[in-house]
Each structure stands twice: as structure tokens, then as C-alpha cells.
Amino acid sequence: MRDKLDRIDRPDQSHFFASLDDAVLDEVDVVDETAAPASLWQDAWRNLRRRPIFWVSAVLILSAVVLAALPGLFTKTDPMFCELTRSLDLPEPGHPFGFDKQGCDIFARTVYGARASVVVGVLTTIFVALLGSIVGAIAGFYGRWFDSLLSRITDIFFAIPLVLAAIVVMQIFKQYRGILTVVMVLAVFGWPQIARITRGAVMSVKNSDFVTAAKSLGASRFATLVRHVMPNALAPIIVTATVSLGSFIVVEATLSFLGIGLPPDKLVSWGADIAKASRSLRDQPSILFYPSGALALTVLGFIMMGDAVRDALDPKARKR
Amino acid sequence: MLRYLGRRLLQALPVFFGATLLIYAMVFLLPGDPILALGGDRGISEALAEQLREKYNLDKPFIVQYLLYIKGIFVGDFGTTFSGRPVGELLTQAFPVTFKLAIMALALEAIFGVGFGLVAGLRKGKIFDSTLLVISLIVIAVPTFVIGFLLQFFVGIRWGLLPVTVGPNVSFTTLLMPAIVLGAVSFAYVLRLTRTSVSENLTADFVRTATAKGLSRPRVVTVHVLRNSLIPVVTYLGADLGALMGGAIVTEGIFNINGVGGTLYKAIQQVHAPTVVSFTTVLVIVYIVANLFVDLLYAALDPRIRYA
């Protein structure tokens, strides 16, 4: 033991205390009633509002949605109406992007192409989010053999490359090609990712004290899962779903590019247009630009939104 | 450690059978009778058709066909195409090319993704980081085939720096551009993953302890921050090999590479089950082996796993 008696008394270490004016004492642990109440979502929203990347992506997404919903507002031309006589004509009033090799109005096709991408993206994401989160939640929450079985099934679907499976399935349903078939294909092979994320989130939340508290109140396991665990596991699901939306749009474009996506005689797809444009790359490279640009901007919007939402929901950013 | 690997291997088995069964079932559902298609316009006599069906086992029930096929795989017999070539031959022709391509893409995305990601993570919030973030977003958003065409056009045709197509000359130079295109999206993901990992680890307690010990900043960053940040990145890279090989179809189309993608595409259209299934089976095996390898690597990188 340090011998405290053997000490030299130094003047600058003598007993000092601050006056009360310098250090005003508060009551212990008082609630700050001045601030407005804010749940985590409200906090996140405030955080989100301040990020420029959120606004940029919101504009991009909104534009795509408006184009998809109300294409007639932007162009009166029928995108399917193609006259070979107008092949590769330059832009003119009413047709700002000019004409492609088949004589179709590029501007009209760009505008109408939004619908396929947005609808496929949104529908697929909804299915994938529902299916994936249910499977992941059950696997993560109930554990044991539920988890083993569901995880193996998830692994099986993960092991098969998405594009490959899509090619085979689209070939099977050759006669029924349309938006719904594409959505089904993407959803059936795209759900594993959300399932994994959900499983992880659920597993980390289920051991929290507030879940145990609900259990000791007598709440049933299922009620606990739905009322306590899932709301707290939502954040990563939302982020992944938003980013996945973007990647589903890309996959649809890829399938249409390969010629096995949406039927080109019935629907306009940016992917198919890019395929067409690629064939005349040497003559008129600029035709490639419009559908590619539109596609890229739409996907960019969703992915940026996913990034912004992830940063806003980051618990480290919310330290109190 | 051995137990850990053993368990992983055991878990891989149902995945192997499940995936191959699924693919076999899907191909089985493909419309069209391949035998009749063989006959072409002239048609084919019923007797001959019967004979051919028996030869290719097409008259047996689904599950028997599947089991016969799996049995065949284990002895190296992948079946025969309708034109008489053994599928195994197609495999040995197509897979090495795609494999080389995928490995190159993997190397590029690993080196540049981790490298740039590290710098971005260290300088989070600053110009370099923001620029890289925007670039990575654009790379993800622009579809692979567009990147492919653009690069082919500018680098190949306009500036003539690299060969435009591959065809039969498979070499480092010819595969370079396709590898860049193939690995582009993954490069973006690796960059973002590294960046997040690095910036998280920078504020970790053990990094503060390392600095407090008196270690120089470069040492803290390499030995402590980077080393720990690599773990999730390695996991991603391992899983990516299978994805790259399976997803190379578009890139192979653009650059005229005779690899897995092209062969598969034709086989699907011809409804030749053995080819489709064997190629997919090998892809699944590659995926499983890559994952096992990643598990090994993970255990090597993270000592906590070794005793799980």
C-alpha cells in the first residue's frame, strides 16, 4: 500500500473548491421538457431532410414515377409507331431525341420505357420484401430446426445465379411473357438476400431486454415477434429493399437486352432499346445514350436513396 | 477447426442436391420436345423418336432421370449432346475461359476496391471519399452491358488501346477489358464495404489502445484497422467468384467469348437438359467450394471462429 502519510504537502495541491457561481448545481436527472417529442423515425426523418443526397435521389425517383404513371403528359407520340422512312433522322420539334434505326421516336420510347422498369422494380421489391422478411423472421426468431431448414433453402436459391435461372424460367413461360412473369422470376430467385438480412437483424434484436420484458409480461412468442422484434428489425430491411429495387430494374433491363425479358412487340423496355442501339453503335452511337441515361438515372435514384436512408437510420448517428 | 469445416461440408450437401434438383426440375419444365426439334423440318419417324428417347433416358420418370444423371456426374459422365458430343467436352472448353475471366475480374476488384476503399474510409467525408462514392454509385447504376459497350467503343474502337473481341485468342490482354467490365459492379460494392468497415474500425476501442501504445499511424492503419476490416470483404469476394462466373453471360456476349455464358444460352434454347444442368451443376459446385474456401479464410483471419 502506498504510504500516504509519507507525503510532502505542496501548496498547489492543497484543498481547493470552486465557488457555486462557477459551477451551478442542477437537480439530479431532470427531464428536458423543452424539446418536442421525437421517435426514432422522426429523428431519422430530420436527419434525412438535411442530406442533399436524399433530395437529389428523391427528385430522380419522383421523375421516374411520374414518367411511368403519366407518360401521356410528356409526349403525344406512340412509341410503337415506327416508320422506316424516318430511320436515324435527327431531332426536330416534337421529337427532341430523334429517331432510331427502325424509325421509332426515341423520346417517346424513353418516356414510356419508365413504366416497365418502375413497375417491375416496385412489384418485385414488394414481393421480395414480404417473402424474404417472413422467411428470415421465422428462421431468426424461432431458431433451431426452423432456422436450419429455412437457411438451407435460402442457400439453395442463393447458389443458382439469378440471370441464369431467369433465362430458364422465361424460356419455360415463353408464351406468357409480360410484366408479371418477369416480376415472378425475379422475386422467386431474389428473395434470399432480404431473408438473410432479416434473419440477422431479428437474431440481434430478439435477445434485447425489452423482448425479455414482454415475455415476462406473458405475451405470446408470436405477439412478441410481431410487436417488438419486427419493428426494430425494419431498418436494415428497408435499406436493402430500396437498394434492391435499383438492382431489380437493372436485371429486368438485362433480360430484355438478352431478348428474353418483356415482349418488345407489346411493351417498351429500356433494356431492349439498348440492345437495338448497340447493334448500330458504329453508325450512330448517340442513340445508345438516351435509354442508357434514363436507366442509369432511375437506378441511381433508388440506390442513392438507399444510401441516404441507411446513414439516417444509423444508430451511431443518433447517440444521445 | 476440423469440426468447423466438417460442419460446413455437411451443410453444403443439401445445398448441392437441392440446387441441382431445382435446376433439373426447371429444365424439365421447359416446353418443347427436344427430340422432335432434332428432326427439324423433315420430321422424324415415331420409331426413331422412341429409340432416341430411350437412348437419352427421356422416357423415364423425372426423379429417375435426375438420379441417373447425378450418378453419372460422380463418374464423370455428363451426358451427350444431341449432336453426339460429350457434354464433358463442352465443359472443358468453356469453363477454363470463364474461370480465367472471373479470376481476373476478382483480382481487379479486390486490388482496386480494397485500395480505394481504404483511402476513402480513412478520409471519410472529404473530397476523395465523396468522389469515390459517387463513382461507385454510377458504376452500380449503369448496367454492365452499357459499360461494356461504352468501353468497347471508346477503348477498343476509338482509341484502339485494347482488342475489341476475344474469340479464340484467350490471353491476358484480350481478357483485360472484359474483366474490367465484369468486375465493375463488384468493384463498387467492395469499395463501399471496405470504406464502411475501415471507418467503423477507425473508431474502435482497440485502435485507440494501439495508438496509445505509441504505434505510428501507418502501422495502426495497416496492422490493426485494415487487418480487421478485411474480414467482411474477404467473405464477399469469396461469394463473388461463383456470382461472376454465373453472371458473365452478358459480358461474354458483348466481347464474343466462348465461355460458359454463351454455351448455356444456346443449350437453353435447344432445350438440352444435360448441358444446362451440368453447366449449372459445375457453377453450383464452384459456388459451394468458393464458400468453403471463404469459411477457411475467415477462420484464418479471425481466431474467434476457429473454436466455434
Added chain:
Amino acid sequence: MSRDTFVLEPAVEPDGSEKPLLRIRNLDVSFTTSTGVVNAVRGANITMYRGQSLAIVGESGSGKSTTAHAIINLLPGTGKVTGGSIEFDGRELVGASEKDFVGIRGAQIGLVPQDPMTNLNPVWSIGFQIKEALRANGIATGRAADKRVAELLAEAGLPDAGRRAKQFPHEFSGGMRQRALIAIGLAARPQLLIADEPTSALDVTVQRRILDHLEGLTDELGTAVLFITHDLGLAAERAEQLVVMYRGQVVESGPSVKILSDPQHPYTQRLVAAAPSLASRRIQSAKARGVTTDEVLAVTHGDGVNPSRGELLRVEHLTKVFEIRGAGKGEKEFKAVDDVSFTMARGTTLALVGESGSGKSTVANIMLNLLQPTEGKIYFEGTDLHSLGKAAEFAFRRRVQPIFQNPYGSLDPMYSIFRTLEEPLRIHKVGDAKSREKRVRELLDMVALPQSTMRRFPNELSGGQRQRIAVARAVALAPDVIVCDEAVSALDVLVQAQILTLLNDLQAELGLTYLFITHDLAVVRQIADEVCVMQDGRIVEAATTDEVFDDPRQDYTRELLAAIPGASLDMFGAA
């Protein structure tokens, strides 16, 4: 050059007096957050001499850690020194280059950080991490370094040092990791060692051993030690000088003995009064003190406000065996609870005391019916719990409620406070929407929180406030028993005293019975009537609080008592 024997040669000021080793003058440290600039430290003055020990004491947010980290320029995030000076061994550190700091860290000033779990890199071996410290400070390299590593580990009290050096942090226990961190901190024989809450994450007996060891080592080496701690008793016991900080300012400083016996500043007075290791009386409830309360809440299960001292809960031969997957072959069995028996009288508090691994939390979980015992019975008001059917079990839940340790995990972040408090009522279908709202308001009053808290969310409240909500939730259904599982362990001292007072008041008003699980014997003194000391799953001693403290029978109990920080200080008249 070996620096094992440190010869004290105090530098001398011009006027002949000794030069201080560390002199902090008017230090200002601030952080930039999204809401503006926060001044974490304002005008701090601290002086230390060679070979001295000084402790900075304060609650969370006092700036004590920030001050210490500012010395070696390890401020996290946006932290910056915005004013004042830090002089170390005659050198001004504020404004020094990073290169200078790299040289000073480890070699001149060492750090023993707080949490042994997160402060060691999990992927490198312990030996590697110590060797790094040696290499970086030019002490030794190669084979010589390996040898030195083994010596340092042995010096830190880790036997079988050669083998230990190759192991990884996750293979060490908490105490062993802390010893490794001490070895790292002292590896280059610095003149000053900063010890940031070096033992707060450890068991009490382990704490004592490690602090004794640290003291011995630093005495021998002549190292000055700067302790950062929230524990006044520990500070007084281990440090000659004391600095008390509150909200970023130094409110009192001087010789520790003098400050504790005669605190001048009101804040220090509060701390001294509330510190559990120093206070010695069971907290009297407001009722017993003669303060009348207007709100006498109706107790719905019959007994009335004056609790009878009848037996409420009886536990007989409780045993719980876990099967765990061993590192070797097959499964091993782990007996967490071994033949535990006790009774609880209505209206009293029974404390289950033990260190980690003693089984006390397992007992709590069994009492809450979250775990099934392998053997043994629990009788609640004479009924065997095991025999309950589903409906009866559901009803039983109302009568035994928990309060958990971590205030940041026990409230659902997505639920408003109103929803959290209403949930128990809703699950057990008590009343209608209107009466439930009334009850929620009552509950908030009971725990002295304003009504407006109802609309708020957990992330807006402090740890102490959240714990008060947890208390309110536990009381919502008017239970008979509340199981407090380390309910105050994660709180600051003053807040802790508040919560303990609240619990006592509620016990008197509502006739509650508490099962208080804790590792902190000092807290036990303040709140419990009866004590059961647990070790390795068994009860080693069971008696009233006074008996256990005044006349402990078992060696382990004595060890626990001796390990209370500040216990050795005999000037506080433990009554």
C-alpha cells in the same frame, strides 16, 4: 537500456521547489456536434508530481475521461483542445505535433483503457500486441522482445506466460485481459500511467487483486498514476490526491483524505452522502421517516398497505444444469445453480449477491419463469409453480415482474413511453382505454416523472429516467414480487441513490417484495433486509444484512466485504 529501476530524481524549479510531472492549467476541450459546439471541459486545473497517484472522480458527462485523453491527444471524433495548457515534464503538449505524441505515448505516458473486452484486437495474439509496444518504443526487438514479453506477462500476474503469449484475447477471462492491458501500458516504463476506469468491468474480488497488483508495480517502478473513476471509495483508497469534476469543471481538489472527511463543495457533499461504499445505513423509506404520502394506492390483491410478514415465496433445492457444446468432444454439463433454497417474506427485500458465474442471474430467470429448473420447486403463496396450468401461469405473470440492468435495452425504442407503460395493462386486459390512461399517469407520478414524458420516446431520456420508467412498468400491474436484476448497476452514483430511494418508497407504499440481484455488496447494505451470498451456483451464506456485514461467517463473504472499494478506509465509521 533497462529502465526497471526508476530512480526518482525530481526536477527542481528555480525557487528550489519540485517541478510537477504534469500540470494542466485552464484546460478547455470542446466537441462539434450536429447541434453546435459542446464544451466538455472548462477551465480545468490539475497538478501531479512524480510518483504520485491522483484520481479524477465524476459521473458520466463530467469530463474526466475527456481530460485524460486530451493529455495524449487521443480525443475521439471532433474533440479539440481549445484553450489552456498541458505541461508534461516541462514540455508543453497542447499544439505539439502528432510525431511528438507518437514518441510520448507508451514511452512517457502509458494508458490502461477501460473495457478489457473491446480494447484488445481480437485477431492478434496477446504476445504480439505486447511485443508491438516494446518495438514501437525502442525497448526491444526480435528474440529479446519475446523474452521481455514473457517477463512482462509474469510481472502482470499471468502464470505460464510463455503459453499465454500465444493465445488470443477471447481465450482470456476479463481479469486476465485487464492484466494484459496493464502489461501493455507499463511495457515501456512510462513516467505517467493513465488508468481509465481500469477495473469497473470486473468482479469485485478480481478488482481488488488487480488494483493491489497495479499499486505494487507502480510503487516499485515509481510510476505516477492518474486514475479515472466514478467510484469515490476506490479513488480515496488508491489515490493520494483527488479531483472532483462536474459538468466539465473541477469543483474540488486536494488530498483525498481531506476531501472525503470534509467536503466543501455541495456536489462533493452529495457524492459522499450517496456513495454506497461509504454510507452504511439501510435507506429508510419515506414512510418510515415519517413523511406522509397522500397517494395511497389501492392494492388489488388483497393484503392492504401494511404488509404482513408472512412467507410469500419459498424456493427449495433449486438446481439448473445447462448443456453446453464443449471445445473438446461431445457435450458438457454446466451446473449454473446447485441446490439453492431460500424464503422471502412479504414486504421485505432479499439480496442475492455474487460475482459473475455465481448463478444469481439464472436464479432470477427461473423466478421469472423464463427458464425451467432442472430440479427443485418454487412455492408462491403455497402453490407449486410447476403445477400451474396455462391460464394460471398467465395470471402468475402479473404477480412477479422484472427490472433489468441495462436501461438502454429494456425499453422498446419504437414504443412511446405511454405504450410501454400501457402494454402490461393491455396484455392482461386490465380496464378500458380511459382507465388505462389514468393508470399510466398515476405510474408516472409514482416515479416522479412529469406527465409530458408520456409522449416521449426512450431515446430522449437519460439512463436514470429510463430506469424509472422500467420501475413504473414493473409496478403497473401491482405485482407482489419485483425481481431487480442488477437494476442500479449501470447508473451513476447520484442517480443510483435516487432509484434506490424510489424503490424503497414504493416498497413501503405498495407492500412490494424485492428479490435484488447484485454484485455490489455496498448497495446491498442500503437496500436489503436479508442477504444470500452465492458462489459457483451455491449459497454460501444466508443471514440478515446486519449479520452479514457485522459478523460474516464464511471466508468468501469476508473476501467480498474486504473487496468493497474504500472498505479499508477506517475513517467513515461503518456503523
